[in-house]
Amino acid sequence: MQPVRVLLVDDSLFFRSLMERELGRVLPPGSRLETAGDPFEARDAILRFVPDVMILDVEMPRMDGIEFLTKLLAQYDQPTIVVTGDARYEPLARAAGARDFLQKPVGCSPQLFFTELARRIERIVMQANAGNIAPPPSSQVPAKNRRITLIALGASTGGTEALATVIHSLVPPLPPIVIVQHIPPGFSYMFAKRLDRESALHAKEAQDGDVLEADHIYVAPGDQHLRVRAAGGRLTAACAKGARVNGHCPSVDVLFRSVAEQVGSHALGAIFTGMGADGAEGLRLMREAGAHTIGQDERSCVVYGMPRAAYELGAVERQLPLDAIPGAILALAGHA
Numbered sequence: 001m002q003p004v005r006v007l008l009v010d011d012s013l014f015f016r017s018l019m020e021r022e023l024g025r026v027l028p029p030g031s032r033l034e035t036a037g038d039p040f041e042a043r044d045a046i047l048r049f050v051p052d053v054m055i056l057d058v059e060m061p062r063m064d065g066i067e068f069l070t071k072l073l074a075q076y077d078q079p080t081i082v083v084t085g086d087a088r089y090e091p092l093a094r095a096a097g098a099r100d101f102l103q104k105p106v107g108c109s110p111q112l113f114f115t116e117l118a119r120r121i122e123r124i125v126m127q128a129n130a131g132n133i134a135p136p137p138s139s140q141v142p143a144k145n146r147r148i149t150l151i152a153l154g155a156s157t158g159g160t161e162a163l164a165t166v167i168h169s170l171v172p173p174l175p176p177i178v179i180v181q182h183i184p185p186g187f188s189y190m191f192a193k194r195l196d197r198e199s200a201l202h203a204k205e206a207q208d209g210d211v212l213e214a215d216h217i218y219v220a221p222g223d224q225h226l227r228v229r230a231a232g233g234r235l236t237a238a239c240a241k242g243a244r245v246n247g248h249c250p251s252v253d254v255l256f257r258s259v260a261e262q263v264g265s266h267a268l269g270a271i272f273t274g275m276g277a278d279g280a281e282g283l284r285l286m287r288e289a290g291a292h293t294i295g296q297d298e299r300s301c302v303v304y305g306m307p308r309a310a311y312e313l314g315a316v317e318r319q320l321p322l323d324a325i326p327g328a329i330l331a332l333a334g335h336a
Helices: 013-026 039-049 065-073 087-095 110-132 159-168 187-198 252-262 280-288 306-312 322-333
Strands: 005-009 032-036 053-056 080-084 100-103 150-155 177-181 202-205 216-219 225-231 234-240 267-271 292-296 318-320
Touching: 005 013, 005 039, 013 032, 013 110, 032 039, 039 053, 039 065, 053 065, 053 110, 065 080, 065 087, 065 322, 080 087, 080 110, 087 100, 087 322, 100 110, 150 159, 150 252, 150 280, 159 177, 159 187, 159 322, 177 225, 177 252, 187 202, 187 216, 225 252, 252 267, 252 280, 267 280, 267 306, 267 322, 280 292, 280 306, 292 306, 292 322, 318 322
Parallel strands: 005 032, 005 053, 053 080, 080 100, 150 177, 150 267, 177 216, 202 216, 267 292, 292 318
Antiparallel strands: 225 234
């Protein structure tokens, strides 16, 4: 493995010193490790040092690690391992977008701990080098100062469970969410009812003319295309029967294209498990318009078809496992 650059963020001087000494022994030769005592020091170090991986504690003065990670990922896609003393923080860390979680040594030798941490660092760096994070296109609009006003999600085979998993982990406040799931008429209504029942957001089957409201989810009817329209400072749903696009009505591409045209850089799009390529071109247009875009990774997909097609088109800004997507959405679009 090539040398790696690691940034350790921990308020404990003892742990920082221990980490510098012991982790340095098990990382590849030539690796560099820098430390920061709190998230404010870390922010400057990230810009200066450009780490391959950040190791982040949770309980720190001035700002805790979970809050820092949530704010950070809205600006930078910084691969992060949360390393802290309390295992109960793991769900929060992963929801905030951490790639991995490891508890500080409790009941095991420090040597085993540092060997395992080095292994996880290596895995994350190898995944990044293999292309799990796509470079942004030249037309990408800078993320700072961008307020997300709409979230658009698309899925097919295996998508009902994937989407339910993601929606279950989302919490208000959020901008409106529009969904195209390849599903027969009637089942779309039942799926919307399920999301409404199982989440903290309000969900319904979209109807033509619906005003899209914050903290609400709108599921495309199973036999109608769903588009969004912007007029008079608000977004509305446009639902209509039409010819199949990419073999589907509703089509993810139809939704994503309308989002690119009507919402542009103030949107966030995500494409999930599914067969074929529906949504890939539309997601590419969204990314070119400046939107944030996410693709589900191969390992967590039932069928890695639609996300693969989108990734290969350069439409995906971040490719993430399913359990990391809610945290990414909250980091990018929360507090609408």
